[in-house]
Amino acid sequence: MKVVCQGNELSDALAKVVKALPIKRTTPILDGVKITAIGDTLTLFATDLELAIEKKINAQVLIEGEIVVPGKLFADYAKKIEHEEVELDGTNPSRLNIRYMDSELFINCFDNEEYPIFKEIDTQKSFIVLKKDLKQIINKVIFNVAVDDARPTLRGVCMNIKDDEVEAVASDGYRLALTKTMIKNNGVIDRIVVPAKSMAEVARLIDEGEETITVYVEDNYIMIDLFHTKIVTRLISEEYINYEKIIPNVFTTEVTLDKKAFEEAIDRAALINRLDKRSCVKMEIKEDILQLYAHSDDGEINEKMAIGLKGKDLTIGFNSKYLIDCMRAIEDKVIKLNFTTSTAPSIINGEDPNWLYLILPLRVIG
């Protein structure tokens, strides 16, 4: 293959597709980005066999063909020549010759015969969603996925696709976030679990635009079509937890408070036992005051803030990290904390009625 293209378009496309490269090196060839020149298009493709990202750019194709180029190095170089017109000459597919200005670079390439064939998605079953809605529901739940290997399903984001809405859920078994958004459905009623890495890349690749995008759903894969960029991801096959059952909706203590003041107070309280894994903050709710208490070998802290209370006084403890993560994910001015007993799951609501955060309390002594 031999093409001429614009450095900025090449650089931008490579920056996008390399996100699909394996994080840990497994099979060397997967460190490559496959580049295919056909017609007037250059197609860049990378995959770790779970997630695949494909991006097309315009190019003046002199000779059609394909080549598999070490992705990270190629992307790094593309960034450094993004103001230039670039000629990519891969007529010898074991070596890509890149020409720009008066200079030239050779990158030793992989054997393109060895590059794996990735699943093609061929279905009409799909749903249509606003870009900004999909981006938002991912960002509002994804921080809760499990990072260890406990249960594969908890390392994914569950997308519960219903008639006219999709419910996104993520949980690590100790806390859970749920949010939903409207969709236009073309024949999918399914509950799928998308790996967190893929979900994070989707959120990164789409903007806050008002345009719609289509998500195609097959048995073990989904494909998201973003005009010149396509994302395909394998799904987690294990069934998701039955989360509906654990979300309470009757409460005996309901607290309304200023989110910013609460976030700052939790931040300070958490600092004193930042080195403890459990990092427990005790909340004492009494009349119109919320008092936070935390301690460690370094010292202790008492934070007081004014609240609105409906219902009974309560003392309850939480892992402060979970509260902080939750506060970082939302931008509401006022939030509500809803409790029953000091051992039952509690619910945090913001101003958006479609979002909720569930958190299991810690046992507090004294």
Add this chain to the structure above:
Amino acid sequence: MKVVCQGNELSDALAKVVKALPIKRTTPILDGVKITAIGDTLTLFATDLELAIEKKINAQVLIEGEIVVPGKLFADYAKKIEHEEVELDGTNPSRLNIRYMDSELFINCFDNEEYPIFKEIDTQKSFIVLKKDLKQIINKVIFNVAVDDARPTLRGVCMNIKDDEVEAVASDGYRLALTKTMIKNNGVIDRIVVPAKSMAEVARLIDEGEETITVYVEDNYIMIDLFHTKIVTRLISEEYINYEKIIPNVFTTEVTLDKKAFEEAIDRAALINRLDKRSCVKMEIKEDILQLYAHSDDGEINEKMAIGLKGKDLTIGFNSKYLIDCMRAIEDKVIKLNFTTSTAPSIINGEDPNWLYLILPLRVIG
């Protein structure tokens, strides 16, 4: 002790003094910041026994006294209450009680009897220099200090204090930068070596201002007085290398080139062998063209750029890291590369006649 002060002043002062805390934990008490309340002043002090930083702020002193507070934790908290008025109550010196808004924090403290007494500087021997000049000469040489333990003296910046100028020099044995600036001298003719960590903190703590500062020089210490902030540092006792002898001043190949184009070309050339420790870039200087060549198992690169040449053609090799470091440190538009043979030290000049960079070539094959 018991004082009331402004959170922002406390936070700012702590952020400055904690830079003197030991990087590696050695003696626990040195992790503390000593806080002394006398008159209407709160003095904060930290040291790793090599570098000491002291900062004074105004405070309403209710009870005079001192306390030694874990520095990092205290600084982190101060940042989080910088918009508040803060009461520090250390009447029990084993525990500092910090009150702000309706909340309070206790930090367990060190035994202040155990805090070491740091050298007091008491000399009139000094020199006076413009803040911006001192900041600049440090920043233009410090990146060359040795980071390993080879020779202690190379881990410092040499300040060669003459009658009316000070020459700052730093070198790791493979490259060297030298720059000089005017001073007003009060009886110091000395060649001192200041530890790089201390020099870096001095550069960070002073601004680009037109005001002058005074540097007091004793046998084994210097003290820099920045109004409400004082910095004292121990000096490296080993004698500095005799650098004057190795700086050449007669050249047979003199190249003038555009700094930005050269920096970008070196950046690209260096990327191909970024994983090699030697990271060699070959320069071929021929008539009005400079060609850079580098290679590795990943590929090879040829960069060409236009130059002005006075003298003979030359082929010479360098560690690209040293060239990149040098380019990052200067902002000149045009630079000059001066060579004699392919094995002799080379000199880079910018537009500032008071600065020079010396670099030893690598042996290139072929």
